[in-house]
Amino acid sequence: MSTYFHYIPTQNVKSINKHAVLDLIRFTPGGISRVQLAQRMSLTRAALTVIVNDLMESGVIRETNSRLSNAGRPAITLEINPQSGFVAGVDMGATHLSILIANCAAHVIAEKEVPFNIADGPTVCLDRADSLLRETASQAGIELSNLLAIGVGVPGPIMSEAGMVVAPPIMPGWDRYPIRASLEKRWNCPVSLNNDAELGAVGEWAYGAARSAANLAYIKVGTGVGAGLLLDGHIYRGATGSAGEIGHLTIDPNGTLCTCGNRGCLETFASGTAIARMAREAVVKNQPTQLSQFERDRITARNVADAARRGDLTAQQIIAEAGAQLGVALAGLVNLINPNMVVVGGGVAQIGDLFLEPVRREVKRRSLPGSVNTMQITTALLGRRSIGMGALVQAISIALHRIADEKNLN
Amino acid sequence: MSTYFHYIPTQNVKSINKHAVLDLIRFTPGGISRVQLAQRMSLTRAALTVIVNDLMESGVIRETNSRLSNAGRPAITLEINPQSGFVAGVDMGATHLSILIANCAAHVIAEKEVPFNIADGPTVCLDRADSLLRETASQAGIELSNLLAIGVGVPGPIMSEAGMVVAPPIMPGWDRYPIRASLEKRWNCPVSLNNDAELGAVGEWAYGAARSAANLAYIKVGTGVGAGLLLDGHIYRGATGSAGEIGHLTIDPNGTLCTCGNRGCLETFASGTAIARMAREAVVKNQPTQLSQFERDRITARNVADAARRGDLTAQQIIAEAGAQLGVALAGLVNLINPNMVVVGGGVAQIGDLFLEPVRREVKRRSLPGSVNTMQITTALLGRRSIGMGALVQAISIALHRIADEKNLN
DNA sequence: ATAAATAGTTAAAATGCTTGACAAAGTTTA
DNA sequence: TAAACTTTGTCAAGCATTTTAACTATTTAT
Known part of the structure; x- marks a missing residue:
């Protein structure tokens, strides 16, 4: 069932189809031909001729020069007109x-x-x-x-x-x-x-690691932690637009006090802020680490990441701990949302596998096999640009x- | 953006609209008139005349006798033909x-x-x-x-x-x-x-506590714990159909061993099974409770609920604890999904407010104000029948x- | 009783698709 | 190399379904 009333305000049937064609052209890497469009949309070639002509007249799309074919007349590939x-x-x-x-x-x-x-x-x-x-x-x-x-x-x-x-x-x-x-x-x-x-x-869905994944969570790990959800191909915003606010999930009811007033929120474990705080705590405790060289109150998550990459064990441990705690939270997300793919982005994610491996391990451990086996966890392909x-x-x-x-x- | 290619396979425009009309009639309490249908669907009255006549000929809908009006010709309310x-x-x-x-x-x-x-x-x-x-x-x-x-x-x-x-x-x-x-x-x-x-x-969406809520989570608390999600008006099943499997969210990494192999899963705190187990433990520990009257290995969640309603403090505490832990998990769900409404159903939910109040309290405490203030948590209106x-x-x-x-x- | 308002119907016009034939532009086969 | 085949893209006619606009029907308000 759809429990959602699909209907067609017929005055814009063509408009709807035009927009669908436009989006299919935009988001198909390498472009798409009229025949392929017709197949994807369950329309006839003739109908597409009309729609495509319309779009070409308005100048939003154009024909490419590539003419690929197996046998028979080669198809003309269409693309967005870069000069629009x-x-x-x-x-x-x-x-x-x-x-x-x-x-x-x-x-x-x-x-x-x-x-x-x-x-x-x-x-x-x-x-x-x-x-x-x-x-x-x-x-x-x-x-x-x-x-x-x-x-x-x-x-x-x-x-x-x-x-x-x-x-x-x-x-x-x-x-x-x-x-x-x-x-x-x-x-x-x-x-x-x-x-x-x-x-x-x-x-990431359009041009990154999650091209055309129907069910996708993007996790932004920066100063704070938040999630962006694409469910069944649609952006999901929730009832009041605050879906995906996972930064204040309770991970440990007895943990560090969070700015939100609760204790042990995800952000107190797995954000840039948290990583920096843990590093300062390590320095205070005189743990052996290169991070001691910095002025204590100026240590940033980036310093910790650099030190970790240079082999600093304390820094590596801090980052692994942050990753593991994010993993605990993401396991919950995976069990609840059952996505095809989880993309981890934001400044902290740039650290790479040092951070991501503990995430994967905890998710794997704590999620249903049925959900986790068909799912991938990767870093953002577009990096800072996502x-x-x-x-x-x-x-x-x-x-x-x-x-x-x-x-x-x- | 929709990031989803909506298009119209034109051969069945009318069929699509017919089905939409049918669903609008089904799910509008008290029925709906042609004019109201036209408004909801952005079609003209004339178009609806045709569609409605079609549906009446096939016998799936009929006109009711009620003729409500403010001024002008009263509208004829349509309903599903109960004899179909x-x-x-x-x-x-x-x-x-x-x-x-x-x-x-x-x-x-x-x-x-x-x-x-x-x-x-x-x-x-x-x-x-x-x-x-x-x-x-x-x-x-x-x-x-x-x-x-x-x-x-x-x-x-x-x-x-x-x-x-x-x-x-x-x-x-x-x-x-x-x-x-x-x-x-x-x-x-x-x-x-x-x-x-x-x-x-x-x-619950169709006939219960959550009539036409666009973003709804139904929490089934019975032998196990599971969630059913209705997001943006559509059933959400996830990539492999296992969305909503929240029974094995980790609540306490050091908790009781769960059948799934992990420790401290939600189901070890807040299921019928868990309530029965906690009651047996209380009896073993000789806590003062009416539950001692039962043969120890036969105590069920229902016994605990009955005792709690009769004022047994130990039983009440067990149920409150189960509710609180469910609340912790639901706070996570609320932060992530941001629903309009959470409906708690299943056998354990029949206990009522003794169970539900602690749920509400923990959700309120641990969720973003922006998500929680516009949201309701209720028991299933349809009870065992949901x-x-x-x-x-x-x-x-x-x-x-x-x-x-x-x-x-x- | 008449006017005003709203609901529902009808026929003609408009829209945008499909059908089916055909032209175009390649590859394969004889 | 030419003919046959295959697939792409276009065109005109036909069809389905909607809108437009005028009309009828049934109620409340004055």
């Missing part, structure tokens, strides 16, 4: 801001990243995003007014329709601030506002579908 | 088997329940289901051959397309046994095979949609 315009993706993290500018084929032509503090509040932060966007655009050699759409990711739960964050665990001062409205006015183009982990999932690429995906969606629809009205 | 035929719902639990027979308006006309042991394996169990179905049918005064479709729920992860359970944690001997094929042959009518917790969610009613929903879906499609072919 430019978009931007903005990744506002807790401690960094990064911006990508790309064409509608998701080819990145300029990129910038700067340190940042989300706790500075919306006025300061949005100003900073604005100026970095202008810098990045000028580096790409285009005017801001040439951007067709902009995707934005922020580390908080989002009310999609309203374009704002609601009751975010971090992001002080942002609660119910009209982020999308403010940015659309500033940039004079449509803005898609999304949760960062959710964009990570979208990015979220930015997800933001691009959203921006490109808006841009292409707008163009396609405009043509439709004529 | 009979269906059955089969709930095979770990320790009980229950069967409902109903008409397509989900009005139950006969009902039977017997003790049962799923561990007897498919041959024995399916035989028993077959004979109980025959008994129930004869009590209802209908022939087995009059059943249009039968919904079946079993306590294991299901491969929908194959109609079998795969790697079930309980259900020894059932792995990959062709349950659906076997039953369809036996009963000579279409069978829908589903996970029991999933059916609980469907039942799963059976869910099975009926599935059976009725098959029955009505078949009839509607048959007519369509003429």
Whole structure:
């Protein structure tokens, strides 16, 4: 059963099919031909001729030169027209801001990243995003007014329709601030506002480690820990947009006090913050470690990762412990969600297998065999870019579908 | 973004809309008029005239006598034709088997329940289901051959397309046994095979405590613990059909050894089995309790519940402890899934608030305010019948949609 | 009693698909 | 090398299903 009332507002049958064609072309690596489209969509070749012609007239797609064939007339492969315009993706993290500018084929032509503090509040932060966007655009050699759409990711739960964050665990001062409205006015183009982990999932699904996985969890392990969920091919946001907020799962009721008021939350074990804290504790306890060379209160997760890679046993142990605790939490996620794939991203995930192996081991140990055997756990293929690429995906969606629809009205 | 390729195989536009109309009529309490249907579906009244006439000709729906209006011509309310035929719902639990027979308006006309042991394996169990179905049918005064479709729920992860359970944690001997094929042959009518917790969610969504909640978790607390998920209006089964298997979430890594090989799984704290075990331990420790009157190895969760209701403090404490531990696990579920509503069902949930209050308290304490404030936790409104009613929903879906499609072919 | 409002029906027009024939552009076979 | 075959893509006619717009039906309000 679907328990969901699918129906067809027939006035836009063609529009729906056009958008489906567009998305199939976008997300099929290497492009796709009319015949293949017809097969995937259960439509006839004739119908696709009409739809494809329409899309070519509006300029969003084009024919490639490659002509592959087994026997018979070779098929013409279709692709997104890279000249249909430019978009931007903005990744506002807790401690960094990064911006990508790309064409509608998701080819990145300029990129910038700067340190940042989300706790500075919306006025300061949005100003900073604005100026970095202008810098990045000028580096790409285009005017801001040439951007067709902009995707934005922020580390908080989002009310999609309203374009704002609601009751975010971090992001002080942002609660119910009209982020999308403010940015659309500033940039004079449509803005898609999304949760960062959710964009990570979208990015990895579209161009990364989880291409076309139907059930995917992207775990962002950075300053905090959050999950982005793609379930049955759709972004899952939950009732109030805060699905995937796993940072405050209770791992140990008697653990360290967390900023949220509870004890032993996942974030107190397996975030960048936690890794740094554990390292400082190790130094205080005079454990043998290269980390002693740093000023104690300035040790970062990155220092720990570097030391671990250089063979520092204490650092390795800290990271393995963080991984194991994340594994305990992910085992729960796997039992509950039963995904095809779990992609671990965010700053901490860059450490690599030193961190990921303990995660895999605990998940394997604590999850149902039926769920875990068919599932993969990997690091983000797009690395630091997962979220930015997800933001691009959203921006490109808006841009292409707008163009396609405009043509439709004529 | 949808990241899901919606398209319209145009040959059945009308069929799709017909089915949508049918489901809207089925699941709108008190029925719905043509105009309301038109509004919900973004179609015109004229289109609905045609579709509704079609459905009335096939006999699946009918006009009611109620004519409600504010001003103007009163609307004719439509409802499922209760005379379109009979269906059955089969709930095979770990320790009980229950069967409902109903008409397509989900009005139950006969009902039977017997003790049962799923561990007897498919041959024995399916035989028993077959004979109980025959008994129930004869009590209802209908022939087995009059059943249009039968919904079946079993306590294991299901491969929908194959109609079998795969790697079930309980259900020894059932792995990959062709349950659906076997039953369809036996009963000579279409069978829908589903996970029991999933059916609980469907039942409560359709006719229970969670009417039309878009994001719903049904928690079945019986011999074991499992969850059925309805996310964004769709049943969510996960990559391999084992989504919602929360019985073996690790609550305490140093806890009691579980049948699954790990320690401190949720089921060792918050299942019927666990409650009985804790009661036996209390008796062994000579704690003051009415439970001492029972033969020690025969104490059941039901005995504990009865004692708790009569004011036995030890029994109350055991139940509160089980509830609290379930609450810890559900807090994780709430943070991850962010549902509108959590419905707690299964035998243990019948205990009521003695059990549910500690659940609520722990969830409230450990979940994000943004997720928990808009969410309700309740006991199953349909009580022991949740799963059976869910099975009926599935059976009725098959029955009505078949009839509607048959007519369509003429 | 008449006007206003809302529900439901009908026939013509519009939309967007399928059907079936055909042209185009390759590979395979004789 | 030419003919046969295979597959892709297009076109015009036909068909299914919706919308449009006018109409009828049945109630409440004045």
